[in-house]
Amino acid sequence: MTKRELYTAVIENAITEEVVEGFKELIEGLDHTNELRKVSAAKKAAEKEAVKAPIREAIVACLTDEPKTATTLIAEAGVEIKPQAVPSLLKALVAEGAVVKGEVKVTGKGKQVGYARA
Numbered sequence: 084m085t086k087r088e089l090y091t092a093v094i095e096n097a098i099t100e101e102v103v104e105g106f107k108e109l110i111e112g113l114d115h116t117n118e119l120r121k122v123s124a125a126k127k128a129a130e131k132e133a134v135k136a137p138i139r140e141a142i143v144a145c146l147t148d149e150p151k152t153a154t155t156l157i158a159e160a161g162v163e164i165k166p167q168a169v170p171s172l173l174k175a176l177v178a179e180g181a182v183v184k185g186e187v188k189v190t191g192k193g194k195q196v197g198y199a200r201a
Contacts, residue, residue, distance in 0.1 A: 138162050139172045143182070150185035150197025173198055 084105040092102045141160040145151070151159070153169035164172075176182040180201050187197035 135172060138164060139176075142169065142172060143176065146182065146198060146200045148199055150183075150187050150199040152187050152189060152195050152197050156198065169198070170196070 084101055086109070089102055089105045089109070092098060138160075141162050142156050145156050145159040153166035156169060157164060157166060173182050177184060177198075182198055183201050185197045185199055186194045189195050
C-alpha cells in the first residue's frame with residue numbers, strides 16, 4: 084500500500100487492518116532511519132573527539148597555578164589552533180572543576196580570560 088493510499092484511507096475514515104499495517108511499516112522505517120542517524124552522529128562525534136583529545140592534553144600539560152591566556156597556552160603547547168577554540172576544549176574540564184577560569188591582565192589589551200589548574 085502506498086503512502087497516498089494510506090493518507091486517503093485516513094481522510095476518508097476507511098481504516099482497515101491493511102491501513103494499520105501500512106502505518107506500522109512507516110513507523111518501522113522512521114525508527115530505522117533514526118537509528119542510522121544516531122549511529123552516524125556518534126561516529127562523527129568520536130572522530131572529532133579523537134582529533135581534539137591530543138590537543139586538549141597538550142594544552143592541559145601547559146597549565147600551571149597561575150592563569151594563562153589562550154594565546155599563551157597555544158604557544159606553550161605548540162599546537163596549531165585558534166585561540167577561540169581553547170574555551171570549547173577546556174569547557175568540560177572547567178565544569179568538572181579540574182581547570183578554573185580567571186582574569187589575566189594583558190598589556191595593551193586589558194583583561195582577558197585565563198585558565199589555570201584547580
